[in-house]
Amino acid sequence: MRLNYVETGPADAPVVLLGSSLGADQRMWAPQVDVLAQRFRVIAFDHRGHGGSDVPEGPYTIDDLGGDVVELLDALEVEQASYVGISLGGAVGLWLAQNAPERFHRLVAICPPSNLAANPQPWIDRAAQVRAEGTQSITDATLGRWFLPEFKDTDPVRQMLLDCPAEGYAACCEALSTTNLLPKLADITAPVLLITTDSDTSVPPETVVPLASQIPGAHLEIIENAAHLVTYSHPDVINPLLVAHLA
Ligand SMILES: O=C(O)CCC(=O)CC(=O)O
Numbered sequence: 581m582r583l584n585y586v587e588t589g590p591a592d593a594p595v596v597l598l599g600s601s602l603g604a605d606q607r608m609w610a611p612q613v614d615v616l617a618q619r620f621r622v623i624a625f626d627h628r629g630h631g632g633s634d635v636p637e638g639p640y641t642i643d644d645l646g647g648d649v650v651e652l653l654d655a656l657e658v659e660q661a662s663y664v665g666i667s668l669g670g671a672v673g674l675w676l677a678q679n680a681p682e683r684f685h686r687l688v689a690i691c692p693p694s695n696l697a698a699n700p701q702p703w704i705d706r707a708a709q710v711r712a713e714g715t716q717s718i719t720d721a722t723l724g725r726w727f728l729p730e731f732k733d734t735d736p737v738r739q740m741l742l743d744c745p746a747e748g749y750a751a752c753c754e755a756l757s758t759t760n761l762l763p764k765l766a767d768i769t770a771p772v773l774l775i776t777t778d779s780d781t782s783v784p785p786e787t788v789v790p791l792a793s794q795i796p797g798a799h800l801e802i803i804e805n806a807a808h809l810v811t812y813s814h815p816d817v818i819n820p821l822l823v824a825h826l827a
Pocket of ligand 1: 666667725726
């Protein structure tokens, strides 16, 4: 598996990996990269099936997506890193904290879905739709969930969704449809910052808030007047939280 990544910041600084949301790629971290790169070696990567990474035929699983990140660390000869992920990328972060705890120092999980296996059919349906009609068929609805109407700068994110390979998007929907991270939350030992928002209709806050009491020592932040892609719409709020937790 060849994963695309973009590296910024001092080569000898502590490593922070950035994992994106479904249908997006490493470009979505533009509002964070320069701030984080002042202190960290920032590695923003594309999940398999996304951006410039390989696009094997699906379905994928959360084990595949998490295993790719561990292999990326191995390939870069990085023993330990911190990890920031949003949505699909946040679920991958929880998987990493559960399954490769020795490789991860600190974790930030932003709007992470944790048990979509409880209701898999919408994800199976979305995979079928995207395989049949492409990602353009879900772009308007996705942007409507990801941003409040007053946020206007959505064109770069629209372009990422349009650029996302249909097979990669669909196969990651299938990965989400079988993902249940709840049983091993209590095993997580890394310090975790959980972030949710008051207006997230993709991964509603009521599915994220309970995770904070199940992950030992987790800290929870609820961002007001924000929807799902809060890293993109509210960097002034999110970036200081990231720096404070990762430093
Ligand atoms: O955004 C993600 O990575 C997955 C969660 C989701 O519901 C995506 C969406 O709103 O399309």
